[in-house]
Amino acid sequence: MSATNDSGPSVNFPPVLNGLDFLESTVDLLAVKGDVPSRNLKYAVVHLASAAETLFKAGSL
Secondary structure, rough: EEEOOOOOOEEEEEEHHHHHHHHEEEEEOOOOOOOOOHHHHHHHHHHHHHHHHHHHHOOOO
16 A cells, blocks of 8 residues: 655555564564563564464465
């Protein structure tokens, strides 16, 4: 999806890059020394699910 307005640049988030960004975020949230904080774990699961959904949908386009 791309959006353009008169006051700024267009915005473009390709599905595959967006899905990979969610995967990277998942790894970042889990890559802590010691115990993973529960908040990090919660968002890692959400981001992993979002990554899978986004990449599966991108594959069916």
